[in-house]
Amino acid sequence: MTLRLPAFELLTPQTLEAAVAMLADPAATIIGGGTDLLPKMKRRQVTPPTVVSLRGITEMSGIHTDDEGRCVIGASTVLEQIAISTVVPPVLAAAARQVASPQIRNTATIGGNLCLDTRCNYIDMPELWRQASGHCLKDGGEVCWIAPKGNRCWAISSSDLVPVAIALDCSVRLASRDGDRVIPIEDLYQNDGIAHQTMSGDEILVELLVPRCDVRATYRKLRRRDSIDFPLVGVAAAARFDQTKTCTSARIIIGAVASAPLRATDAERLIVGRKLTEDVIEEAAQLAARPVRTQDNTDMGSRYRKWMTSVYVSRALRDLVVEDA
Ligand SMILES: Cc1cc2nc3c(=O)[nH]c(=O)nc-3n(C[C@H](O)[C@H](O)[C@H](O)COP(=O)(O)OP(=O)(O)OC[C@H]3O[C@@H](n4cnc5c(N)ncnc54)[C@H](O)[C@@H]3O)c2cc1C
Structure with a gap:
């Protein structure tokens, strides 16, 4: 089935001031490269009558x-x-x-x-499919098909x-x-x-x-195909170490498991003041995954993605280990 774009007016401001003025219209939506917005428009997830392109704004x-x-x-x-x-x-x-x-x-x-808008197996279906199954909360309906007893959207x-x-x-x-x-x-x-x-x-x-980057940092991503796919779990970690290789500050952020990136604050607290030994890494990885509530809203099962959260946190923390010179 060919999915066609709905009709819309494209505005092409050349300055930020002009773009800001155009966005005073509540019906207007911003488009950057359109790689996410245009497929969503084709699926009628969003149908903005006016689209403001930022491409012509050189600054x-x-x-x-x-x-x-x-x-x-x-x-x-x-x-x-x-x-x-x-x-x-x-x-x-x-x-x-x-x-x-x-x-x-x-x-x-x-x-x-x-x-980027949030994603879900239900909302990211074409319009006819969504009509047939019943519109979900994010789609103007009254129920989230991922957790029908709840009252929030889990995209x-x-x-x-x-x-x-x-x-x-x-x-x-x-x-x-x-x-x-x-x-x-x-x-x-x-x-x-x-x-x-x-x-x-x-x-x-x-x-x-x-900011000026004085941290050791890494990003680990689980996806089905390395050539193209969205993250199913994405772990970013950044830390500073002193001369004894003791961690002095840390941030561990887990993406693609909730509607917002989650900060693993308990795991961060655990590793600060310690060296990243295998035991510390494993404990931190378990701690980071504990509050994660993966749902069956994307590719791969929720239990597998929860398990992979701890695996990917441990891989990310191993990336940060300061090797002997
Ligand atoms: C096959 C496929 C695979 C993909 N894989 C990945 C992936 O692996 N990882 C990943 O992160 N993404 C992925 N994407 C999603 C998307 O392509 C990227 O996230 C991309 O960076 C979105 O940028 P864009 O400029 O095309 O956004 P658009 O589609 O132009 O816009 C996306 C949203 O951001 C808003 N927006 C855009 N610019 C601004 C701005 N300056 N200020 C305020 N709002 C703005 C738009 O209104 C819209 O809601 C994939 C998409 C496809 C189609």
Whole structure:
């Protein structure tokens, strides 16, 4: 069955000010590369009458270092540019290389990745299928088919770059008619499949601000096919160590298991002040997976993904171990 796009008006502002003004219309939606939005429109998950493309805004594209030594990545920068960049922290480039396929990475933007809608086996079906099975909560219905007795949507956050950006303690600049604001990227997400982002509908994510990277960091991703798939579990970890190889700070972020990336704070607390021995890594991995409630809302079974959460946390922590010189 061919899925066709619904009719819509495409606006192509050339400046951020013009884009912000266009987004005053509550019916308008932002498009970056369109690799997620356009398939959703074809499936009639969203049917915005007006789509505002950020592509023509040159100031929103590219990577540079600011006066504070932060790496600033414009929201319209395509993932392939980040994947091959020698300026961004290597862990961010490595995560970008693991998104989708080369064709998609050459179109998809980092802004779109950081604002990616949540996904679920039910909502990501074509319209006729959803009509036949009954619309779910995220689709305007009254029930979440993943957990029909509950009253929330369990669609999952599936971005590869978000867990890494949180692990690196990045911030984002948001622009709207009320002006600019900069917030920690961690504050952009909340664990609800529908209201998964805290930014308002008329705000534009303008850039990602990556602090000077003095941490050891890694990203581990479970997916069915290494050539193209979304994460089924994604673990980003970042830590600092002193000269005795004792961990002095840590962040462990688990993606693709909930509607927002989850911070494994108990595991973080466990490893700070200790050396990353095998025993400590195993204990931290079990601790990190304990609060994770995977659902059958994506590929592979929920119990397997929960088990893999601890496996991938332990692999990520092993990546951080400081080897003997
Ligand atoms: C086959 C396939 C495989 C994929 N695999 C992966 C994967 O492995 N990992 C992964 O992370 N993603 C994956 N994706 C999802 C998607 O391609 C990427 O996340 C991509 O980075 C989205 O960027 P985009 O510019 O195309 O976003 P768009 O589709 O243009 O936008 C996505 C959402 O973000 C909003 N948005 C876009 N830019 C901004 C902005 N600057 N400010 C505010 N809101 C904005 C849009 O309104 C929309 O809701 C895959 C997609 C496909 C089709």
